[in-house]
Amino acid sequence: MAVQVEVSEEKSRTVDLRYKESFGFLGFDFGNSFDGQTR
Numbered sequence: 001m002a003v004q005v006e007v008s009e010e011k012s013r014t015v016d017l018r019y020k021e022s023f024g025f026l027g028f029d030f031g032n033s034f035d036g037q038t039r
Helices: none
Strands: 022-025 028-031
Antiparallel strands (some): 022 028
């Protein structure tokens, strides 16, 4: 059983996680939380 999915170009965007950009999907926020410091 295959699910048909369409992408809305108006609602879509490209993010670059190297520059601390993030995106939300299904109620979750995804992004890079690396701060460059070690402990």
